[in-house]
Amino acid sequence: MRIVRAKDYNDMSRKAANILSAQVIMKPNCVLGLATGSTPIGTYAQLVEWYNKGDLDFSNVTTVNLDEYKGLNRENDQSYYYFMNEHLFSKVNVNHERTFLPDGTEKDSEKACADYNQIIEDVGGVDLQLLGLGHNGHIGFNEPGDVFKAKTHCVDLTETTIKANQRFFASIDDVPRQAYTMGIQTIMQARKILVVVSGEDKAGIVKEAFFGPITPKVQASVLQLHPDVTVVADEAALSLVK
Ligand code: F6R
Numbered sequence: 516m517r518i519v520r521a522k523d524y525n526d527m528s529r530k531a532a533n534i535l536s537a538q539v540i541m542k543p544n545c546v547l548g549l550a551t552g553s554t555p556i557g558t559y560a561q562l563v564e565w566y567n568k569g570d571l572d573f574s575n576v577t578t579v580n581l582d583e584y585k586g587l588n589r590e591n592d593q594s595y596y597y598f599m600n601e602h603l604f605s606k607v608n609v610n611h612e613r614t615f616l617p618d619g620t621e622k623d624s625e626k627a628c629a630d631y632n633q634i635i636e637d638v639g640g641v642d643l644q645l646l647g648l649g650h651n652g653h654i655g656f657n658e659p660g661d662v663f664k665a666k667t668h669c670v671d672l673t674e675t676t677i678k679a680n681q682r683f684f685a686s687i688d689d690v691p692r693q694a695y696t697m698g699i700q701t702i703m704q705a706r707k708i709l710v711v712v713s714g715e716d717k718a719g720i721v722k723e724a725f726f727g728p729i730t731p732k733v734q735a736s737v738l739q740l741h742p743d744v745t746v747v748a749d750e751a752a753l754s755l756v757k
Pocket residue numbers: 549550551552553554555581582646647648649650653654655656
């Protein structure tokens with residue numbers, strides 16, 4: 516595991532974007548595994564800037580995202596598809612037919628998960644997987660538990676998450692109760708992994724996940740076993756690590 520120390524959020528974003536763009540330049544038809552959340556927003560903005568300068572070409576790139584809310588369609592501004600479109604897909608020349616997320620509108624969870632596993636297999640697996648890190652060590656929607664779940668599965672969101680999400684919806688009944696997420700085996704099968712972390716509030720979990728014991732109670736700790744992981748973190752997130 517390589518830890519790259521960045522000065523601040525902007526520096527983290529630039530360093531992470533450098534790694535992603537190197538992947539796209541080295542293998543123009545690569546498969547990028549992508550994440551939503553607040554941490555990678557700056558990374559996507561940096562990629563868009565380089566694309567606008569003519570330094571990057573996404574025309575042969577395929578993308579597969581980590582997760583999607585069950586019950587939300589692509590037009591819903593809380594869906595992860597909407598997020599990706601807003602921050603990246605609509606701003607670069609990626610072929611929209613080659614951008615994949617779990618299908619939030621599929622009511623049959625088993626089918627949604629099996630279909631997504633098939634898509635990942637059909638595209639030949641992930642070359643570079645970008646990950647954010649949850650405060651409880653989750654990656655994708657793989658929450659602390661007793662096991663590492665292998666493949667794409669449907670997760671019940673916790674009451675805390677549902678309540679926290681309520682502010683984005685008209686009423687609590689509109690808040691998704693479940694999400695589809697890539698599993699840990701699929702994430703671990705990515706040929707390279709890039710984790711972005713920023714902020715002092717993540718310092719504790721950075722230490723636990725990357726320097727503590729490997730346990731499903733801290734799902735990201737499994738990344739210590741992957742042969743090619745780069746963690747790009749800012750000084751605040753690394754403040755508890757020597
Ligand atoms: C996003 C995802 C999540 C986030 C994590 C960190 O697709 O699957 O695991 O990466 O919750 O989120 P932020 O970056 O908002 O702190």
